[in-house]
Amino acid sequence: MTQTTDPGITGMPYAGGEKETLHASLNRVREAVLWKLEGLDDEQLRRPMTPSGTSLLGLVKHLASVEYGWFVESFGREVEPLWFDPYKGEDMSAADGETTEQIVAFYGRARAAADRTITELPLDAVGRPRWRDHAVTLRWVLVDLIEETARHAGHMDVVRELIDGGTGDHRPG
Numbered sequence: 283m284t285q286t287t288d289p290g291i292t293g294m295p296y297a298g299g300e301k302e303t304l305h306a307s308l309n310r311v312r313e314a315v316l317w318k319l320e321g322l323d324d325e326q327l328r329r330p331m332t333p334s335g336t337s338l339l340g341l342v343k344h345l346a347s348v349e350y351g352w353f354v355e356s357f358g359r360e361v362e363p364l365w366f367d368p369y370k371g372e373d374m375s376a377a378d379g380e381t382t383e384q385i386v387a388f389y390g391r392a393r394a395a396a397d398r399t400i401t402e403l404p405l406d407a408v409g410r411p412r413w414r415d416h417a418v419t420l421r422w423v424l425v426d427l428i429e430e431t432a433r434h435a436g437h438m439d440v441v442r443e444l445i446d447g448g449t450g451d452h453r454p455g
Contacts, residue, residue, distance in 0.1 A: 353396035356409035
């Protein structure tokens with residue numbers, strides 16, 4: 283079967299294999315996350331927009347932490363030292379002294395580390411998250427992180443709309 287892609291949507295492989303399709307789907311929602319940050323200043327990115335304190339930059343920091351945990355740590359790979367405690371919710375907001383550039387770069391490194399795991403391991407590879415009492419496959423983690431990232435990209439869509447009226451699930455054109 284000939285593989286076709288749509289370069290307008292992060293090269294989505296409409297006739298690709300399972301791993302390629304799952305990875306492309308994850309990349310699509312990852313790109314939506316980054317797109318939600320574009321054109322805003324530091325104050326807007328940090329601004330808590332819900333009673334629980336949800337901000338665009340906090341969601342990016344959280345997603346980076348989650349990618350490191352599930353894709354990297356669970357499969358026994360090296361995770362960079364964290365300067366915050368995600369188990370105390372410190373990954374949900376940008377703290378004083380943390381820059382936008384620092385958090386976006388952290389997300390980029392987490393994505394790159396996760397991508398190495400996805401590329402190097404088969405879908406049925408088994409990981410053992412230390413915070414769970416059961417093993418998981420890379421396939422399960424891919425599906426879970428697509429769901430997690432899409433959920434938070436949706437939150438980001440609402441937050442962005444509240445800040446400046448911007449909406450949409452991916453970059454136009």
